[in-house]
Amino acid sequence: MPDSVRRRNADGAGSLTTTDIAASYKRQFAASRAGLPGAGLRWLNDLRDDAIERFALTGLPTQRLEDWKYTNLTPFAKTQFNLATAAPARIDRERIERFLLRGVPHHQLVFIDGRYDASLSQLGTMPAGLVIRSLAAILDEGGEEFAEHFPRVGVNRDQAFAALNTAFMADGAFIRVGRGVCVEEPIHLLFVTSGATATATQPRIFVIAEAGCALTLLQTYADVGTDETSSLTNAVTEISAAPGAIVRDYKLQREGTGAFHIATTAVRLGSDAVYDSFALAVGARLCRNEIHAVLDGGGIGCRLKGAHLLRGRQHADTTTVIDHARAGSRSEEDYKCVLDDAARSVFQGRIIVRPDAQKTDARQMNRNLLLSRQAQADSKPELRIEADDVKCSHGATIGELDANSVFYLRTRGIDEKAARNLLIEGFIGELVDEVHVGSVQVHLRQAMWSWLSRSRA
């Protein structure tokens, strides 16, 4: 099936001096440790100390690692980021207006340079059993809820960027939805980088969804700096969905083209849980979305979807691991990418089916639309199937805009650029249409239109 996939061995990782970076990050950690939220908490300090040590051991990932084969972090290593953000900038509401969710009542938490800004935030209707807090506030109060739930998901502690986040995490969101509680209003977490050079934000988001509850989460990453400002977002989201919980997890990344955006999501799903994820990315110089989902029960529906719109020299990497640990669950992946100029995309999708996971149904699809000859897409499916009674499929395509369709639209008076944009919108729009909340669809489409409006004639 994946015949049309173009593969190319990545050129070497360059001479990334991992030790220099590790040493520099450790120095920064030592200098800022006492000022981090929850600094008085022994267990948290231990956790952070452990994390920075783990990071120092592995260093920044290089392309010699299978999981990072197609993504080169050399440009990243050249920037000295201020990993611990001190005082966040103050930003007026009007400057973030265009990133807000419109149309329906919702919970809005705004983070400027990674820190919660109460004056820009507003919670909506809070049903009993719903907790939405800034992580910093929880940690400063003693962090009991955090300590209690922290082990429930657990990203891989040896994963370099997750470890870095654990060491430096200063804020983010803690969301807990009680048993059977249906949260009607979407929870929008808006992260805005102010644009100071070399700013790093390392948000941490926890979602604890108790049995039979339902919630919709939307994360938006944006910046108000110039396009060229280099910044780092290193976000970690941990989601625990107890049996029967429904979690919709949407994301829009529209940072400037100087930004490095690394996001790691760890999801643990109980029986009959539903997890729907959709991530649209139009920004960043380098964007990596890494999702690890463990399907720890039967009857689970896990859908990972996403779309990247890239141009210039942008690089986007989607790496997913779906771990079918028990029998009788379904997973479905559909990732699409539109690449113009010399942009590059990477999709790596690993599906693991454990010996116990009979009757697994896993489907994976990766489709790429190349608008230029210099653009390149790499696609790497990886199936590790240890059970015999399973349905697994994967496919990847790389294609161009259909000339016949462009012609058809033009014969209806639509000019060539608009015709091409309409087709691109259709390509990505198919996935946006699956988003369950209309206002979130509009939110995503607006970012897509803004990308399209800048496309070549």
Add this chain to the structure above:
Amino acid sequence: MLEIRNLHARVDGKDILRGLTLSVNAGEVHALMGPNGSGKSTLAYLIAGRAGYERTDGEILYQGRDLLAMNVEERAREGVFLGFQYPVEIPGVSALTFLKSSVNAVRKHRGLAEYDAMEFLKVVREKAKQLDMPDGLLQRPVNVGFSGGEKKRHEIFQMALLEPTLALLDETDSGLDIDALRVVASGINRLRDPSRAILVITHYQRLLDYVVPDRIHVMAQGRLVKSGDKTLAAELEKTGYAGLGAAA
């Protein structure tokens, strides 16, 4: 309105049209018939401006202007419409979005105000009622999952919305049941107007029972081999194309 003189054209290096001369005046409906492969669609595509269709000699004048000098969308905005023999499917783009882009592009070109979403919906609803278009069809992606008949009705619907000055309909009647044929025919007849020219490309006399043409032309091997009035259709029905010296 449309004047084609001694047209020679090739597709992918292959000569298809070999000296075709044809003119259609405003207010007239002409039918173009002929066996498969005689070059009818090639002519239609050339008029619409499809890439790879190359004129090697002769000319096409539209309202006295050199049609082939205009780009594809310009022709459409200037009032040329082609109903496709094989309408194209466009996944992910709703028919409504597509139609709105199209209608507004043409209106803008004509110096008319573009419709907003609400106004457009009203216009579409009205036209849909006139043409018996199922409502749900327009919410769906363009032509995706449409039956053969629905695709053709969708073409006629587009034509009705765009109100072209010159309409070419390439086998819009093929594959239709009698009810759909009636709808398509009434769509064409509605458009008949002293200011418009219509060229229907068809295989069958059937459509011509509903859309009575002013002239009928028979094409073979890239040129016209016979022209006549509406009675020619009945004659063809009896003798077939072979009887006219046209290879079947």
